[in-house]
Amino acid sequence: MIDFRSDTVTQPTESMLQAMLSAKVGDDVFGEDPTINQLEQMAAEMFGLEAGLFCPSGTMSNQIAIKAHTQPGDEVICDELSHIYQYEGGGIAVNSACSVRLLHGNNGCLTADMVKDAINNPNDVHKPISRLVSLENTVNKGGGCCYELTDIEQIKSVCITNNLSLHLDGARLFNALVYKQQKASNYGELFDSISICLSKGLGTPVGSVLLGNKAFIKKGRRIRKVMGGGMRQAGILAAAGIYALENNINRLANDHLHATQIAEALAATDFVGNILPVETNIVIATIKGRFTPASFVEAMAKHTIKLFSVSSTQIRLVVHLNISKQMVDDTINVIKSL
Numbered sequence: 151m152i153d154f155r156s157d158t159v160t161q162p163t164e165s166m167l168q169a170m171l172s173a174k175v176g177d178d179v180f181g182e183d184p185t186i187n188q189l190e191q192m193a194a195e196m197f198g199l200e201a202g203l204f205c206p207s208g209t210m211s212n213q214i215a216i217k218a219h220t221q222p223g224d225e226v227i228c229d230e231l232s233h234i235y236q237y238e239g240g241g242i243a244v245n246s247a248c249s250v251r252l253l254h255g256n257n258g259c260l261t262a263d264m265v266k267d268a269i270n271n272p273n274d275v276h277k278p279i280s281r282l283v284s285l286e287n288t289v290n291k292g293g294g295c296c297y298e299l300t301d302i303e304q305i306k307s308v309c310i311t312n313n314l315s316l317h318l319d320g321a322r323l324f325n326a327l328v329y330k331q332q333k334a335s336n337y338g339e340l341f342d343s344i345s346i347c348l349s350k351g352l353g354t355p356v357g358s359v360l361l362g363n364k365a366f367i368k369k370g371r372r373i374r375k376v377m378g379g380g381m382r383q384a385g386i387l388a389a390a391g392i393y394a395l396e397n398n399i400n401r402l403a404n405d406h407l408h409a410t411q412i413a414e415a416l417a418a419t420d421f422v423g424n425i426l427p428v429e430t431n432i433v434i435a436t437i438k439g440r441f442t443p444a445s446f447v448e449a450m451a452k453h454t455i456k457l458f459s460v461s462s463t464q465i466r467l468v469v470h471l472n473i474s475k476q477m478v479d480d481t482i483n484v485i486k487s488l
């Protein structure tokens with residue numbers, strides 16, 4: 151079976167499991183799990199930020215950040231494709247009682263002008279108070295596309311002028327860093343908070359880390375407890391995260407190459423229309439003519455290749471560390487044979 155449904159389907163490797171088995175653990179709600187403390191510190195240092203908070207999921211990590219940055223009735227500015235809006239169960243309303251201003255960016259990437267135009271006049275009592283801008287990099291629903299640092303710098307300057315916080319949903323930030331050859335510290339300088347996922351391209355079974363300054367993470371730790379995310383001897387999971395940060399970042403370039411190769415094979419068929427620009431590990435393609443997204447997914451399933459249709463016109467493939475070169479070659483041959 152070749153599984154392109156998501157980069158969350160990865161199985162831990164033998165060496166990652168070994169790292170987990172030998173982890174020293176303690177009660178993290180007491181702050182006594184040495185492996186979690188090490189992971190939080192290691193991730194914070196990579197980004198040049200003061201502190202980190204290990205969370206069970208990227209959803210929780212984003213939701214903690216949104217709640218820590220806002221008051222009920224505030225407004226969060228984000229792209230309409232954002233995971234925080236599309237795929238977190240309405241959590242912005244449930245957890246933070248905030249409204250959302252949705253923008254229509256370029257495949258999910260915003261510009262400073264878009265953000266500027268969306269900020270409400272704080273003296274107009276009709277309007278919610280604009281408080282937080284949340285960016286996503288790479289953009290999942292945008293086909294894994296990435297921001298230019300200069301665009302983020304301009305957005306940051308709009309945020310500073312207007313007294314807004316800036317959060318990054320960096321579930322796949324390492325894919326962007328590898329593709330754009332950017333540094334983690336560039337991001338630490340620009341964002342008030344960053345959520346990174348260990349369980350996507352980095353290949354761990356569980357976990358995300360929220361990063362920010364000490365006061366923000368202290369607040370976040372309280373919110374995590376309230377949400378039921380205070381774990382105990384979870385150093386077993388954090389050990390997988392440390393292993394992933396040490397071993398699984400540079401290899402993401404393979405996934406990007408494989409995604410490009412699959413996109414090229416799709417583009418050469420008569421049943422694929424527009425493909426969103428493939429920069430990282432995600433391919434989102436429009437299906438037309440002989441196939442519908444559903445019938446294409448079914449045809450691939452007959453060859454034990456799994457993927458999702460993501461809309462009435464589009465399919466998505468996500469490449470990850472359990473997809474080998476052989477699997478990519480096999481997939482390309484199946485696509486050619488259809």
Ligand SMILES: *Cc1c(COP(=O)(O)O)cnc(C)c1O
Pocket residue numbers: 206207208209210212233234286288289290319321322347349350358
């Ligand atoms: C997967 C993902 C998350 C977090 O997802 P969890 O499944 O809760 O870990 C957040 N943002 C983006 C863009 C994602 O793709």
